[in-house]
Amino acid sequence: MQRRPLHGVLLLDKPLGLSSNDALQKAKWLLRAEKAGHTGTLDPLATGLLPLCFGAATKFSQVSLDADKAYEATLKLGQTTTTGDAEGEVLDTQPVSVTAEQIAQVLAGFLGLIEQKPPMYSALKHEGRPLYEYARAGIEIERPSRQVTIHSIDMLSWQADELRIAVRCSKGTYIRTLGEDIGRLLGCGAHLSALRRTASGPCQIGEAISLDALAAMTEAEREDMLRPPDSLLQEWPALRLEASEAARFLTGLRRRLLPRPATDLPHVRVYGPEPGAFLGSGHVTAGELIADRLLSPQEVQSLLAPAPGLAA
Missing domain, CATH: 3.30.2350.10 (Pseudouridine synthase)
Incomplete structure (x- = not known):
């Protein structure tokens, strides 16, 4: 091909x-x-x-x-598994006796900054090997807890032993672990039976x-x-440069901005004067624009004369 x-x-x-x-x-x-x-x-x-x-x-x-990411997750209440999801073997089965009020109270307790221990069945690496390889060999590796943020968590539906929730969270959040923790606090256990990602940035x-x-x-x-x-960068401020300044930016040279921005900007997307002339990303410190990730001149030219689906 x-x-x-x-x-x-x-x-x-x-x-x-x-x-x-x-x-x-x-x-x-x-x-x-x-x-x-x-x-x-x-x-x-x-x-x-x-x-x-x-x-x-x-x-x-x-x-x-x-x-940040957003998910819709389905939890199977009353059943825990070795992997925290439907792929694992059943560890324990408990009767489910909860109310909508109890569920709402438990979910609300996860809002904000929380501590979460990564699951053994994950792609995180230990000594160069993913944790799931150790887990499949029956080896438990100590994993330090880390902080993640749950921006929102809502019940979508609940019927008998099936609970559907919507979660918006920071990067690195394990929904499987969140599901297990919800089941533990409800007193019946739970595992993740289905997961769908609905948003990313x-x-x-x-x-x-x-x-x-x-x-x-x-x-x-x-x-x-x-x-x-640049569609992945749409939440960042945009700067547009004149042709001569754009050429200097593509070589990685710093550029002093006039007028000077009122504050530093940790992330900006940078454009040349032509429509669609995306040059790359940078940041602004003490009034200077500093390049981070740059397109090559050939890549910039290809975006100036894009295929129909690539028009900026």
């Missing part, structure tokens, strides 16, 4: 049973793209939003990794496309689904 340079972001609705890397490779093959990467894994048992970066957009995948699941729908499109239609590389 003839690969080609493509630059943009595809919002994929990952299907059940497929790993994030498998989903990435299928999308990369359909688009005949040279370079691609995903922005954080979703377990095979999870579905939903998986932003995929192509070409120049891969330079900004960390932005999506660091962004400014990206929403309603804007995503399935692999089947992507496969049914023509090549031109697939390209139309790509968003420009």
